[in-house]
Amino acid sequence: MRKAADTADGSGPDRSGPSAWDAALRLLGARARSRQEMQDRLVARGFTADEVSATMTRLDEWKLLDDEEFAHEWVRSRHANSGRGRHALRRELRTKGIADDIVADALETIDPEDERQNAYALAEKKLTFDADELADRALRAKAYRRLSGALGRRGYPPDVITAVVKDVIAARRNG
The missing domain is CATH 1.10.10 (Arc Repressor Mutant, subunit A)
Known part of the structure; x- marks a missing residue:
């Protein structure tokens, strides 16, 4: 935790650095933040628990976190x-x-058809084999594994991955 240094005259903490409120506003200026993310960032910047709590309360009052x-x-x-x-x-x-x-x-706001179209576009982009190469069973299996892995890493559900990869490979094979 950041500890505020006493001023030279002993009158209390030195507030020469930015306040937690200023830091929070700068963070929100870059992009929206979740409550937990904001709290974690303020703590990581060394503000005391009281400063973070007061800032979070103020952010709530101003309805800046939702x-x-x-x-x-x-x-x-x-x-x-x-x-x-x-x-x-x-x-x-x-x-x-x-x-x-x-x-x-x-x-729930994601349209399943939009998700499928995004996956299809990504799979088409990632498929590096041409129709002749996909005629070979071993290369087709390799393409299937690579595309399935790429879509899986992007977070697509298994049913979408299976359908899209089969469709993309079939479309490339059939020209």
């Missing part, structure tokens, strides 16, 4: 711009301290 809004925006942005699937988004939100019911509600 885990529901944060989760919905995170899902929308990461799904659209980073091609993340539901499983990856669930993991990300949990690491940011979002409650399971809020996570589930935010994930």
Whole structure:
């Protein structure tokens, strides 16, 4: 914890550095934060428990932290711009301290067809084998494993992975 140094005249703590409130506003200026994420960042910056608590209370009073809004925006942005699937988004939100019911509600906003289209586009991009190579059973199995792994790492559900990988390989084979 950061300990405030006493001033030279002994009149109390030296507040020459930024306050927890200033640090919180700078963090929010970069991007939205969850409550847990904000608290963790302030603690990591060395503010005392009292400073963090007072700042969190003030952030609540000003309605600057809203885990529901944060989760919905995170899902929308990461799904659209980073091609993340539901499983990856669930993991990300949990690491940011979002409650399971809020996570589930935010994930329900993902259209299953949009998720499938994102997975299909990613699989098409990642498929490096041409139609002639995919005629070989061993290379086709290798392509299947690689694509399944790539989609799995992006957090797509197993049923989406299976369907999309089969479709992409079949489309490439059939020209």
